[in-house]
Amino acid sequence: MDNINLPLTREFASCLDRFGLQNMIDFPTHIKGHSLDLVCCSGLTPSKPTADVFPATDHSLLTFNAVLRLSTIKSPRLISFRDIKDINIATLCSLIDSFPTTDSTSNPDELVTLYNTRLTNTLTSIAPLKTRSVSFSTSAPWFTPELRSMKAKNRQLERLYKRTGLTIHNDMYTSHITQYKDLISQTKSTYYSGLILSNEGNSKTLFSVLKKILHPPNSLPLHLYSTESCNSILDYFNLKIHSIHQHLHPNASPLSPPALPPTCHLFSSFLLPTASELSVLIHKSKPTTCQLDPLPTTLVKSCRL
Template structure:
């Protein structure tokens, strides 16, 4: 019997797409994005050619940041991008890398990266900025000429994440030398969540690759008046002005409300003061008509005693009458005299409700305090003076 043995040898076919030069500063941060849009869900990796790509670093999971040694990796299946983040670039990281995707068990495609690590005494640059809550902070950083500025915030895993474009504004940059330019970035309406570590650097974009070299670290600290903020919170108040209102960039003019909704609040520099004008819109209700009542009264204080006495004397000058007739005459005559000297007047009055904080207890304490004050003015005794103080009023029975 003859036995035929057949051996098959399988080779992994690798297809190099492009070669790119990537650079960063020692001690800085470096983000590399390898794009494979046609292989969104295929497993992706990065490896160093100096060790024969024997150690392939891959996230292991998709759509989630994972640490692998000194780098963090993220396999974005929505865009087909492998993001590689060097948390602290070192000289040993320099070399040639493959950033690839495995198409099948036998084929793969990769981008070759030639990473160089620069040594510069001024990079990475570390600065500290302090700002008040609600104000604006302006940060400057230097990046190579003709590069796009990249500004990001470091999260708890030391990965620099993008920031909302509505929060950050890139201002115009100016060239200091031919190879560098200064870029100004502002963060508006600073809140508690904005405190932390930021990085600024240059972004380079190509067909299959984007790399971001972060060379400036910014530590943003908040200056807050904790006592004032705690007071507002305890009263359930809200401070609405969150932009500088003074020419020196501070928020000195405040608008504090409880539950009133404020709309279209804006700050205007009228040029007539170092403080800016605040305009806003707030809902208002038409005043509700208050209940009114007609009252009648006599002004008894205006009665002339002499004239009244004379009229009273003439009242009983007539001949004596019976008791019944005398009583009727007495009542009618007195009423007639009263109408003559103090006629009845009428007036419509409006009644308003007391303030909600003005309770019965406060009204009683106020009345008692006035009585004690008058008593002290009449007697001048120390005991009456003590009774009229706040300590004495607290002992008033309720």
């Protein structure tokens, strides 16, 4: 980043400006005298950035001071829920049986609206929506007391090496870091392996574990969720798409859509399913429920609709 004449350097700096990021490093961070390691911030201004020698690498360790607008206590969130498990199935079935007969001349849209409205009102009457304020504060389940003790030992050895600068203390610090990393990898592997083996056949839990591993929770700062930041990202990609279109060959002919096959059969009438056939299909369906469903699938199957 110290050579502004390089095309990649100019493009990267332009990309930082586009997303509202600012590079705070303007001094060498490599033994060759170049600025390779950066500290890019948005909405935050770190102070006193320095580059220190880091063991077993030709890159420097960047340190800086920053005032973080974070709190150890997470703000509570308001959640909504219903006491589905406390619903009396007999009461629910009697309420549904008391529905007035629908008009046979109604179109499908009217029938769907009527179905959703009646079931939603019935569910609200016997299991009203409740709200509760909760706080979510979870830590890594695999982080054991042994790892916490080793992490504290790392801090002690790091301070000892910085205070004395002796080679023997540097070797002790480097060796302990390697052991700490190996133990983290081993502990995480053991934890997730046991979790997967103990939930064999439970696809819901397995997919949840896989999602947590591959897609961890978002940890971006709050100001990046603002309308201005989102519009800035949108403008950036729109500009890239426009630039790509300008570089395309102007005489390139668009691909013609494939010809549709000729219509061979016409459906003039439909055979409606019987109530028993619908009941069989409902009971064969999975118990999963969408938030748009007026009634949870488990209750629908229990009432034999």
